Amino acid sequence: MSWLEKLKKGFQKTATLFSFTKVDLSQLDDVEEAFLQADVGYHTTSEWMTKIAQKKPQTPEQLRQIIYDMIVEKMAPVSRSLSVDTTRKPFVVLMIGVNGAGKTTTIGKMGSFYKKQGLKVSFVAGDTFRAGATEQLQKWGERIGSRVYTAQAGADSAGLIYDALRESRLNQDDVLFIDTAGRLHNRSDLMDELKKIVRVIKKIDETAPHAVLLVLDATVGQNALAQVQTFSEMIGVTGLVMTKIDGTAKGGILLALTDRFHLPIYALGIGEQVDDLQSFTAEQYAESLLGQ
Numbered sequence: 001m002s003w004l005e006k007l008k009k010g011f012q013k014t015a016t017l018f019s020f021t022k023v024d025l026s027q028l029d030d031v032e033e034a035f036l037q038a039d040v041g042y043h044t045t046s047e048w049m050t051k052i053a054q055k056k057p058q059t060p061e062q063l064r065q066i067i068y069d070m071i072v073e074k075m076a077p078v079s080r081s082l083s084v085d086t087t088r089k090p091f092v093v094l095m096i097g098v099n100g101a102g103k104t105t106t107i108g109k110m111g112s113f114y115k116k117q118g119l120k121v122s123f124v125a126g127d128t129f130r131a132g133a134t135e136q137l138q139k140w141g142e143r144i145g146s147r148v149y150t151a152q153a154g155a156d157s158a159g160l161i162y163d164a165l166r167e168s169r170l171n172q173d174d175v176l177f178i179d180t181a182g183r184l185h186n187r188s189d190l191m192d193e194l195k196k197i198v199r200v201i202k203k204i205d206e207t208a209p210h211a212v213l214l215v216l217d218a219t220v221g222q223n224a225l226a227q228v229q230t231f232s233e234m235i236g237v238t239g240l241v242m243t244k245i246d247g248t249a250k251g252g253i254l255l256a257l258t259d260r261f262h263l264p265i266y267a268l269g270i271g272e273q274v275d276d277l278q279s280f281t282a283e284q285y286a287e288s289l290l291g292q
């Protein structure tokens with residue numbers, strides 16, 4: 001299956017919401033309902049309903065074309081590809097997000113993506129909190145042939161990251177992915193640890209981390225807004241990755257997020273396999289969301 005086919009399959013549930021069979025301009029409730037069901041959000045929905053009413057589509061095809069254009073217009077400015085600055089040695093990517101969002105899996109997939117481009121990639125198993133997190137990342141490392149820096153369970157995460165970054169520098173790695181814990185005892189605990197991690201990274205390279213990617217699970221829907229808000233305020237986020245788009249009807253959440261935060265979107269995850277992650281493009285997103 002090609003990436004676009006996978007994406008379409010992933011967005012199938014959202015696309016069924018947009019499979020209008022007729023257009024009745026005096027009765028656009030079902031269109032509005034589709035946007036809301038897909039988690040597009042109230043703001044974008046009301047903006048779009050006004051535009052649709054002005055453009056007066058006569059057929060479902062015309063209506064879908066209008067929606068397609070509106071999606072691309074909104075999402076093109078935040079579309080980013082997975083490119084890294086290989087002069088940094090290493091380009092440091094800090095992966096953050098709540099428990100279960102898909103941080104560790106995304107690191108494995110992204111690591112594989114860069115490996116295939118011939119880059120030297122290493123991982124840091126910075127989630128020393130959750131049992132099994134280190135082993136999970138080690139498996140990815142073995143699979144793609146990347147070095148994984150680890151510490152004992154319960155060890156200080158910032159300490160491990162400090163040592164790993166120093167060694168990664170000596171090794172002249174192109175990219176270093178840092179995995180982090182998703183949930184500690186409470187929210188301020190988690191944020192304090194992340195802040196400490198950023199501080200120790202800066203002791204070694206004040207330009208790092210070069211990317212702070214917040215991983216979001218698409219199935220949480222509107223709750224993603226609160227997550228972006230919290231992580232942005234507390235430690236700053238340079239971009240988003242959305243996982244688990246497969247099997248949810250909430251694919252429109254990226255529109256709501258863009259409306260509110262305008263953060264670059266780097267990649268979409270649509271499954272648990274190594275190739276189930278790719279760069280985000282507005283056109284592919286619009287096409288698959290509408291099932292075209």
Ligand SMILES: Nc1nc2c(ncn2[C@@H]2O[C@H](COP(=O)(O)OP(=O)(O)O)[C@@H](O)[C@H]2O)c(=O)[nH]1
Pocket residue numbers: 097098099100101102103104105106182215242243244245246268269270271272276
């Ligand atoms: N279906 C699906 N599952 C995913 C995706 N990304 C991660 N997962 C699964 O979600 C679960 C949690 O992922 P994990 O990477 O451990 O999350 P973390 O706690 O943020 O590190 C695992 O079972 C992953 O295999 C995705 O894009 N699609």
Ligand SMILES: [Mg+2]
Pocket residue numbers: 103104105127133179180
């Ligand atoms: Mg993890």
